[in-house]
Amino acid sequence: MTQPENVLDHSAPEDHTTSIDASVNGVRTTLAENTTVKQLLESHNPSHAPVAVAKNNEFVPRGQYETTVIKHGDALDIVSPVGGG
């Protein structure tokens, strides 16, 4: 069974030259090259719910969203609060 594919295009049409594939919460997602975590969250989390991010199992602090560029093959985890025991 293939996973659904999301296509998130963060670049303007004129500079949309290359795309990359990354995993976002386990879903293969096509992104424009040089997409940052900040840009990804603008699409993934438009309601600005409280989230935290890890890239390739490494924590990405909020202050680094703008400077953290997603590369081909990266795995992003975006988590939010749930009930827990």
Next chain:
Amino acid sequence: MTLATHTELALYDLSFKSRFLLGTALYSSPQSMLEAIEASACNIVTLGLRRQNPANRDGQDIWEAIQKTGCHLLPNTAGCKSAKEAITLANMSREIFDTAWIKLEVIGDDYTLQPDPFALVEAAEELVKQGFKVLPYCTDDLILCHKLVDVGCKVLMPWGAPIGTGQGLLNPYQLRTLRERLPNIPLIVDAGLGAPSQAAEAMEMGYDGILLNTAVAKAQNPAAMARAFALAIESGRLAYQAGLMVKRQTASASTPTVGQPFWHQPCNRN
């Protein structure tokens, strides 16, 4: 003589009136959870982090409801299976919840959800170095507990039984040993309790608190069960402080025997 009750639960640098820590999962609705939290009078609630699905507001509704309670937050690392995963999730948790407190879980077996003791110590040591206040969910193994204390854990949370089983205190001997050998470490029985009497039993042993979720959330009336556990925890604590009598092997009459009418010779039917 005054009743030695209502002493506060001191964990790290904070004190809490209630010795009951309640989980926020498995309720039928956020409202049911809020009613249970109120009935429990708990001051600390646990919660978790999961992958966000923007199309599903469930997580956000629970989070907004939890914030209304004003309870101290104890986020967990539930589901992590390595020290690395737990350390990463703890950092994500600290950023979202703005607390250095972490209920550290590193699971070593899917069937029993038994903690991996080696990864647990490894994760605890690193998180303490990073400034976390670590409350590890651990087994009742004495040496593991000593190791966790050695790396800087100032609270331990041994299981009563595997998570969600409701089996109660499966190893009272070991839990009693932990209490005796770690007299200055706050000990909280975490997981496996199904009935208030089991919580009272742990508190009578001298445990400092009880953390549970399923027994309340899955009760037919969660709020009533939360209240029942709260009463049992207070009762057990008071009994511990009052000092339980020493068990005897033979009967001992409570009514004075001196002056008893109709005097008889001792009757031994053997």
